[in-house]
Structure formats: structure tokens, C-alpha cells
Amino acid sequence: MRNYKKRDFPVAKVRRFLEVGPIVLVSSYYKGEHNIMTMGWHTVMEFSPSLVGCMITAANHSFELIKKSKECVINIPTVDMIDTIVGIGNCSGTDVDKFSEFDLTATPATQVSAPMIKECYANFECKVVDTSLLNKYNFFILEVVKAHVATSPRYPRTVHYRGDGIFMVSGEHINKRKLFKPEML
Amino acid sequence: MRNYKKRDFPVAKVRRFLEVGPIVLVSSYYKGEHNIMTMGWHTVMEFSPSLVGCMITAANHSFELIKKSKECVINIPTVDMIDTIVGIGNCSGTDVDKFSEFDLTATPATQVSAPMIKECYANFECKVVDTSLLNKYNFFILEVVKAHVATSPRYPRTVHYRGDGIFMVSGEHINKRKLFKPEML
Numbered sequence: 001m002r003n004y005k006k007r008d009f010p011v012a013k014v015r016r017f018l019e020v021g022p023i024v025l026v027s028s029y030y031k032g033e034h035n036i037m038t039m040g041w042h043t044v045m046e047f048s049p050s051l052v053g054c055m056i057t058a059a060n061h062s063f064e065l066i067k068k069s070k071e072c073v074i075n076i077p078t079v080d081m082i083d084t085i086v087g088i089g090n091c092s093g094t095d096v097d098k099f100s101e102f103d104l105t106a107t108p109a110t111q112v113s114a115p116m117i118k119e120c121y122a123n124f125e126c127k128v129v130d131t132s133l134l135n136k137y138n139f140f141i142l143e144v145v146k147a148h149v150a151t152s153p154r155y156p157r158t159v160h161y162r163g164d165g166i167f168m169v170s171g172e173h174i175n176k177r178k179l180f181k182p183e184m185l
Numbered sequence: 186m187r188n189y190k191k192r193d194f195p196v197a198k199v200r201r202f203l204e205v206g207p208i209v210l211v212s213s214y215y216k217g218e219h220n221i222m223t224m225g226w227h228t229v230m231e232f233s234p235s236l237v238g239c240m241i242t243a244a245n246h247s248f249e250l251i252k253k254s255k256e257c258v259i260n261i262p263t264v265d266m267i268d269t270i271v272g273i274g275n276c277s278g279t280d281v282d283k284f285s286e287f288d289l290t291a292t293p294a295t296q297v298s299a300p301m302i303k304e305c306y307a308n309f310e311c312k313v314v315d316t317s318l319l320n321k322y323n324f325f326i327l328e329v330v331k332a333h334v335a336t337s338p339r340y341p342r343t344v345h346y347r348g349d350g351i352f353m354v355s356g357e358h359i360n361k362r363k364l365f366k367p368e369m370l
Contacts (some may be wrong), residue, residue, distance in 0.1 A: 013348070015347075015348050016347045016348050016349070017347075019206065019225045019226065019345070019346050019347065019348065020206050020345035020346065020347055020353050021204065021205050021206010021207070021345055022206070040204045040229075041204065041228050041229050041230065042228055043226050043227055043228035043238060043239070043240065044225075044226050044240070045226065045240050045322055045324060046240075046322070051322070053228060053238060053324070054228070055228065055229070055230050055231075079359075082359060082361065083361070083364060086361050086364040086365065087364065089369065090364065090365055090366050090369050130321075132317065132318070133317070133318065136315075137230055137231070137236070137326075139230060139238070141322075155347070155353065157356075159359070160204070160205035160206055160345075160355070161204055161205065162200075162201045162202075162204065162205055162340070162358075163198065163200050163201050163204065163370075164201070164362065164370055165360060165361050165362030165363075165364075165365050165370055166358055166359070166360055166361075166362075167358065167359045167361060168205050168340065168355050168356065168357075168358050169356045169357050169358070169359060170345070170353050170355070170356055171342075171353065171354045171355055171356025171357070172353075172354050172356070173347075173351055173352065173353055173354070174264075174267060174344070174351070174352045174354060175350060175351055176267065176268070176271050176350050176351075176352060177349065177350030177351075178350075179268060179271040179272065179275065179350075180271065180275055180350050181275050184274065184275050185348075185349060185350055
């Protein structure tokens with residue numbers, strides 16, 4: 001796994017890494033207990049405040065930790081971590097300490113109690129800001145309050161889940177700036 | 186642009202194409218007016234019923250058409266359509282007929298009045314089922330009621346937006362089924 005050097009990143013621009021739809025690892029903490037879950041159902045909802053909506057199954061151990069602490073960290077793993085991503089999604093935090101089981105390093109965040117996963121390309125510290133869809137859809141609305149992003153590479157090779165055990169890996173980039181109206185950039 | 190042959194596809198499995206996070210084209214229709222918009226802020230919310238949450242700016246011409254008709258079609262374009270994708274996002278349906286402007290073919294859907302875009306890899310007919318977050322976040326919750334997907338290729342080469350005019354194109358696939366517990370597949 002990579003050892004990324006990171007810098008502070010503007011929270012209003014986290015869409016650069018989330019809108020493309022990667023699988024993310026969500027870390028959480030409540031009263032001495034921490035956990036990590038794999039998440040694929042999320043969307044950017046606003047630039048500023050920097051909002052992200054996400055679906056977390058209530059059966060998931062992380063659900064209670066996030067609901068009670070009202071905090072979590074969205075960590076973006078890269079393709080070198082694919083077996084870890086699958087492994088984390090296929091065991092429960094009620095049975096194992098996932099940081100220890102998967103040899104991941106918990107580093108302290110600055111705005112939330114949930115730990116950041118050092119080995120990930122980016123870490124977005126989040127606070128739960130709206131739970132109005134929680135009972136009906138298990139849908140949390142989070143605000144990214146602090147972002148840490150690797151200084152290199154510019155774009156991470158992320159993994160994107162299709163279901164059925166199949167992952168798509170992010171490919172090449174195309175610059176179409178010239179076709180945009182300035183106000184649309 | 187491709188001329189895909191399509192088949193009915195189980196609505197509970199549209200996550201195969203949406204969870205990876207592609208830019209989609211949303212087509213809509215209300216009282217004689219149709220439109221198309223480019224959308225990147227969406228997430229799967231449930232398998233069955235097949236729910237998708239998405240953010241549509243209220244300033245967008247499509248917003249009113251979808252809000253009033255309570256219907257739309259989510260169309261998945263492929264990388265060969267990238268200039269069309271950008272073009273559609275950089276003009277308004279109040280000024281141009283986007284089907285005509287971008288030489289796209291409107292084909293009738295079966296469950297909704299909004300037209301499907303023939304040139305896209307997949308078309309998901311949707312009904313608006315929840316507007317409780319509409320006023321606060323412009324967030325629609327849609328149910329996919331009918332899905333049409335190209336018979337080939339198995340996985341489309343989709344485009345994923347990073348902002349700033351930069352698109353990521355979907356890359357290779359990795360099969361990790363062997364690492365999954367059966368109940369997690």
C-alpha cells in the first residue's frame with residue numbers, strides 16, 4: 001500500500017474525487033469503538049457547504065457508530081488496496097477490529113473523533129448534518145468539514161463497484177475545458 | 186455514435202451501471218416540451234424498489250419538467266458521445282431543442298412520457314417517488330420502473346466527471362468474486 005504525502009484541500013472541491021463514483025471506506029468512532037465500512041452508494045449534493053449524501057444499511061455496525069457520534073471520515077482507497085476493500089466489506093465490525101485485521105493505520109482527524117485511514121489517497125472529515133431520510137432510506141447527509149488529499153498523483157486510480165464481485169478501475173482522462181462556457185466550469 | 190441493440194434488463198440490477206458513477210443524460214417531457222440535461226450527482230439508494238437519488242439544480246430547465254411531470258429517463262451515454270455530453274450541459278433547453286441540436290433520436294418509453302435517447306447504451310425509465318428533500322436540496326428520489334440495456338458490450342466505456350472540464354473514462358475490470366461471502370454478492 002502507498003504512503004501518500006497529503007495536503008489540505010478545499011472542501012468545496014471534493015467533487016473532483018467523489019463525483020466520479022469510487023468505492024470509499026468510511027471510518028467511524030463512538031465511545032471507544034471504531035470501525036470501517038466499504039461504501040458505494042453516495043453522491044455529492046452541494047459545493048458549499050460541501051454536502052455528500054450516502055446510504056448506509058442499518059444492519060451495518062458502522063450505522064450505529066455514525067448515527068450516535070454524528071461523525072465519520074470518508075477515505076478514498078486506490079486499486080492497490082482492492083483486496084482490503086473487498087475484505088472490509090465482507091466482515092463485520094462486531095467480530096473484528098478492521099484496522100488491525102487489515103493492517104491499516106488510524107491517524108487522528110482534526111475536526112471529528114473518527115480516525116482517518118492513512119493508507120488512503122484522500123480523507124474527508126464529515127459531520128452528519130441531516131437525518132431526515134434516515135428512518136425511511138438509511139440515508140445520511142454529511143458535510144465535509146476538512147479534506148486531506150495526496151499531493152501526487154493528480155488523479156488516483158480508484159475502484160468502482162458494479163455488483164457481483166466485479167470492479168471497474170478508473171481509466172484515462174480527457175480534458176474538454178475548451179467546450180465549456182466559463183460559468184459552467 | 187453507436188446504434189445499440191437493447192434488451193429489457195431487471196430494474197433491481199441497474200446498480201451495475203449507476204453505482205460506478207457515470208455522467209448520465211436525463212430526458213424529460215411535460216405538456217409538449219421535452220429536454221435533456223447532463224447529470225453527475227446521483228446515487229443508487231435501494232435495489233427493490235429500484236431507487237435512485239439525484240440532485241437537479243432548480244435553475245435548470247429540466248427541473249420544472251421533471252417536477253411537474255414526475256417522470257424522466259436516465260440515459261447512459263458512452264465516451265464516443267463526450268462532445269454531446271459537454272454540449273448538452275453547456276446550453277439551456279429554454280433556448281434550444283437539444284434532441285435536434287445534438288442530432289439525438291427520441292424514442293418512446295413504455296412507462297413514462299419522457300423520451301429515451303436511442304444513441305445511449307442504457308435507458309432507465311423513472312418515476313419521481315419522493316420529493317421531501319426537493320425544497321431544501323433540489324434532491325429527487327426516483328424509482329426505475331423499466332430498464333433497457335444494450336446487449337453488447339457487457340460493460341460500457343462511460344465518462345465520469347471531475348469538474349473543471351476534466352472527464353475520467355472507465356477503465357479495465359477486475360473480478361474479485363472469490364473473495365466475497367456468498368451472501369455479499
